[in-house]
Amino acid sequence: MPRRADHDERRRHLTAALLRIASTRGLQAVSMREVAAEAGVSLRVVQYYFTDKRSLMLSGVTELAARLDRRVRERAAAIGTGLPPRTVFDVVLGAILPTDDDSRADQLAWTAYYAAGLTDPTEAVDGRYAPDALERWLTGVLASAVEAGDVPAGIDPRIEVVSLLALTNGLVSSVLGRQRDVDDALRVVRYRLDRLFTAT
Amino acid sequence: MPRRADHDERRRHLTAALLRIASTRGLQAVSMREVAAEAGVSLRVVQYYFTDKRSLMLSGVTELAARLDRRVRERAAAIGTGLPPRTVFDVVLGAILPTDDDSRADQLAWTAYYAAGLTDPTEAVDGRYAPDALERWLTGVLASAVEAGDVPAGIDPRIEVVSLLALTNGLVSSVLGRQRDVDDALRVVRYRLDRLFTAT
DNA sequence: CTGATGAGGATACAGATGTACCACGAAGGA
DNA sequence: TCCTTCGTGGTACATCTGTATCCTCATCAG
Numbered sequence: 054m055p056r057r058a059d060h061d062e063r064r065r066h067l068t069a070a071l072l073r074i075a076s077t078r079g080l081q082a083v084s085m086r087e088v089a090a091e092a093g094v095s096l097r098v099v100q101y102y103f104t105d106k107r108s109l110m111l112s113g114v115t116e117l118a119a120r121l122d123r124r125v126r127e128r129a130a131a132i133g134t135g136l137p138p139r140t141v142f143d144v145v146l147g148a149i150l151p152t153d154d155d156s157r158a159d160q161l162a163w164t165a166y167y168a169a170g171l172t173d174p175t176e177a178v179d180g181r182y183a184p185d186a187l188e189r190w191l192t193g194v195l196a197s198a199v200e201a202g203d204v205p206a207g208i209d210p211r212i213e214v215v216s217l218l219a220l221t222n223g224l225v226s227s228v229l230g231r232q233r234d235v236d237d238a239l240r241v242v243r244y245r246l247d248r249l250f251t252a253t
Numbered sequence: 254m255p256r257r258a259d260h261d262e263r264r265r266h267l268t269a270a271l272l273r274i275a276s277t278r279g280l281q282a283v284s285m286r287e288v289a290a291e292a293g294v295s296l297r298v299v300q301y302y303f304t305d306k307r308s309l310m311l312s313g314v315t316e317l318a319a320r321l322d323r324r325v326r327e328r329a330a331a332i333g334t335g336l337p338p339r340t341v342f343d344v345v346l347g348a349i350l351p352t353d354d355d356s357r358a359d360q361l362a363w364t365a366y367y368a369a370g371l372t373d374p375t376e377a378v379d380g381r382y383a384p385d386a387l388e389r390w391l392t393g394v395l396a397s398a399v400e401a402g403d404v405p406a407g408i409d410p411r412i413e414v415v416s417l418l419a420l421t422n423g424l425v426s427s428v429l430g431r432q433r434d435v436d437d438a439l440r441v442v443r444y445r446l447d448r449l450f451t452a453t
Numbered sequence: 454c455t456g457a458t459g460a461g462g463a464t465a466c467a468g469a470t471g472t473a474c475c476a477c478g479a480a481g482g483a
Numbered sequence: 484t485c486c487t488t489c490g491t492g493g494t495a496c497a498t499c500t501g502t503a504t505c506c507t508c509a510t511c512a513g
Contacts, residue, residue, distance in 0.1 A: 057480080058490065079372030081281065084470060097491055106471065161371055168368035171361055171429055172279035184432065212444045215433075219423030219441065226422060229371055232384065241419065244412045257510075258460065284500060297461055306501060 063102050067092050068112045075113065076158035080165040085109070110176060114166050118182045120159050124148050125187065138198035139250045145191065146221045146242050151228055152235050160225055188214055204250055213249060220245060263302050267292050268312045275313065276358035280365040285309070310376060314366050318382045320359050324348050325387065338398035339450045345391065346421045346442050351428055352435050360425055388414055404450055413449060420445060 070092035074083050085106060089096045103109040128148040132140060151157035163178075170178040188211075195210040224238040270292035274283050285306060289299045303309040328348040332340060351357035363378075370378040388411075395410040424438040 075372075077372065079369065081369070081373070085472090086470075095492060097493075100472075101490070104472095164368050164371060167426075167430070168364050169279060169281070171364060172275075172277065173281070178430075208448075209444065212441055216420060216441050216445055219427060220416060220420040221423070222426060223419030223421070223423035226367075226426075227419060230367070230378075241412055241416050244409065245416055248408075285502090286500080295462060297463080300502075301461070304502095 060102065063098075064112065065116075067094075067099060067102060067109070068116045071109060071113045072117065072159070072162050075162040075165055077161075080162075080169055083110070083113075107175065113162070114176070114178060117159060117163050117166065118178075121149075121163060122182070124156060138194050138201075138203060139246060141194050142191065142217065142246055143243065145187075146217060146246075147239060149221050150225060150235055150238050150242075157229070161229055164226070164229060184218065188218060191217075198250075208249070217242075217245065217249075260302065263298075264312065265316075267294075267299060267302060267309070268316045271309060271313045272317065272359070272362050275362040275365055277361075280362075280369055283310070283313075307375065313362070314376070314378060317359060317363050317366065318378075321349075321363060322382070324356060338394050338401075338403060339446060341394050342391065342417065342446055343443065345387075346417060346446075347439060349421050350425060350435055350438050350442075357429070361429055364426070364429060384418065388418060391417075398450070408449070417442075417445065417449075 067088060071083055071088050074087055074091055085099050086096050088109065089099045092099070099109065103112065125145055125148045128144050129141070132144050151160045166176060167178050169176045191214045192210050195204065195208075195214055198204045199206055199208065199210060221242060224233070224241060227233045228235050228238050267288060271283055271288050274287055274291055285299050286296050288309065289296045292299070299309070303312065325345055325348045328344050329341070332344050351360045366376060367378050369376045391414045392411050395404065395408075395414055398404045399406055399408065399410060421442060424433070424441060427433045428435050428438050
């Protein structure tokens, strides 16, 4: 049984090509032939490693969700566990905003997938990504901050977190649409954090 | 010169059909033939009233922007000019959230156009819609509220407004994606408004 | 009444797309 | 050595898409 090709490596290569197209020319421009051309291989190879177009697209969202998740996790891990809650929020929310070209490209592709999933249940993004886990973790962090007295007791930790995540999400959209640059977005986030952590 | 057809009416009819498709099956599903079928006319008629596909799509965003704008303006006008700033924010932000099937459909179509415009400059949504006007108006309202003493003087009206609009935008996304229902979204908005208008 | 013009029907065409199929070389097991 | 199987090239096919073309018919001006 000859088996000289590394399937995982091949698939990663093709998926990366797919995401490159999605983030620059949109999901509409993604075809088997375009992916093949972008990856520098023949159409047949794309067919071989992803039998369907569906499985190709699916590989795209999966990789994307992994990347976004990794970005947050890496940053969260880098700051350890003993740091002030305010710093945790700053770092985590900052990891969501598209601060460099790579994360901008990923957020563009993510937005395309998200929009497609709203009307085409085939490409549904939900389930593949777990915003709930992030929400729960941050709620815990904020609740601890309340107990520690860093944050006034009158607030509702869950709603505050939901609100911060939705705000960040909205800011991502406006940054992608070039209505705002990423520094402005960071300023808005930090303003909100200031008011949350120092009110009273 | 016979001229028995009302061109404007015809175009509105076709545009409505286009938006119905866009909001249910996505922009991908919009083709000249599909629009014709949805509107119950022949392909030739769509060609006749919109020479290009580009002009058809353009008519879609234009109508959509007008609808969203109208929704906010109508609600804003209904509350007059003498009402408390808190109420103004409540009504205006509430008008953005997809509270009924119609506004949900429009927001779905809008999101599709927005996502398409991020990678395809042809469909750019910017310019056709003026979030700046809304932002400036609300900033003025909030600044007056500060002077009137309804809101503590320490806040930055512009950033507060930007933050509220981005929050609302983020909530719209999560409502469209069914991660949250619209009542939850309204609760989050009102929570933020409570904290803005009553904090000390 | 006649001819020009607006409105629309029918169809054709070129390009792109997903998918299927056939063939061929290379490599390892018998 | 032979032969099976993996990886890949090439190509064909049916379908959908935007667009163009030709034709018909009703209507109104003269």
